[in-house]
Amino acid sequence: MSEITPIKPISFACPKCKRPLHSGENVLQCSECNRTYRIEGGIPDLLSGDAQASSVLQMAKKVDFLAPIYESRLWYQLLLNLAGAGGSSLRSIASFHAETLKGITGSVLDVACGPATYGRRIASPSRSVYGIDISMGMLRQGAAYIAREGVVGIQLARGSVDELPFENAVFDGAICSGALHLFPDTVHSLREIARTMKVDAPLGVQTFVAGGKSGIMRLLGRRRDVHAFELPELEQYLTEAGFDRFLPKLEGIFLTFSARKAMPRS
Numbered sequence: 001m002s003e004i005t006p007i008k009p010i011s012f013a014c015p016k017c018k019r020p021l022h023s024g025e026n027v028l029q030c031s032e033c034n035r036t037y038r039i040e041g042g043i044p045d046l047l048s049g050d051a052q053a054s055s056v057l058q059m060a061k062k063v064d065f066l067a068p069i070y071e072s073r074l075w076y077q078l079l080l081n082l083a084g085a086g087g088s089s090l091r092s093i094a095s096f097h098a099e100t101l102k103g104i105t106g107s108v109l110d111v112a113c114g115p116a117t118y119g120r121r122i123a124s125p126s127r128s129v130y131g132i133d134i135s136m137g138m139l140r141q142g143a144a145y146i147a148r149e150g151v152v153g154i155q156l157a158r159g160s161v162d163e164l165p166f167e168n169a170v171f172d173g174a175i176c177s178g179a180l181h182l183f184p185d186t187v188h189s190l191r192e193i194a195r196t197m198k199v200d201a202p203l204g205v206q207t208f209v210a211g212g213k214s215g216i217m218r219l220l221g222r223r224r225d226v227h228a229f230e231l232p233e234l235e236q237y238l239t240e241a242g243f244d245r246f247l248p249k250l251e252g253i254f255l256t257f258s259a260r261k262a263m264p265r266s
């Protein structure tokens with residue numbers, strides 16, 4: 001029987017000054033900058049005042065109502081079909097993330113985790129998942145699924161990709177599903193994800209590329225808050241943000257890719 005080495009838990013850090021937070025009564029406190037963050041129903045709210053005011057948060061409020069049905073087969077598959085990714089399913093995307101994280105133990109970041117759709121599926125006794133999302137509705141739904149399914153090794157917190165509540169170089173891997181195209185500044189967000197990752201740690205992303213006959217992306221492409229990528233552009237962003245070994249796989253306009261945190265250039 002193989003022994004499972006216990007994973008050292010990661011402490012949440014202040015999203016502003018990145019110092020580890022200390023636990024108080026239903027709050028997490030930063031002794032560096034004196035900010036206090038509430039814990040609601042076991043979910044720390046680590047959005048800073050700046051992120052609270054952002055337009056992205058306004059969008060998150062609009063999707064809160066989707067939380068209870070987000071993972072339902074009909075809804076999820078409808079979205080995938082509209083995106084021209086009829087061969088893809090929640091299960092095939094979960095397999096992609098599992099493959100990207102193959103052999104990875106320790107701690108994994110799930111950016112824009114929604115109701116922990118994939119986080120729940122990649123967490124294990126030897127792999128702790130930290131799921132971050134700006135929508136409290138999605139996180140509450142995720143917490144309910146986690147409790148119902150008895151998933152171990154997953155912790156959720158409300159936070160922004162642009163101010164991740166973690167210290168530098170703590171994660172052994174990261175995933176981000178269905179959200180990269182929604183981040184206002186792609187390079188900034190990728191750089192912030194890279195900051196929290198160890199060198200060589202894998203990143204698995206599911207997003208969309210521009211073009212194709214898909215009606216939904218033509219429609220979304222006209223929206224200023226959705227970014228449909230070109231592959232060379234995306235590779236450039238990843239390089240700028242500190243990733244290398246870009247490995248894309250396209251199905252219509254549906255893109256999954258992996259990359260690795262590069263050795264920092266001195």
Ligand SMILES: [Zn+2]
Nearest residue numbers: 014017030033
């Ligand atoms: Zn602080």
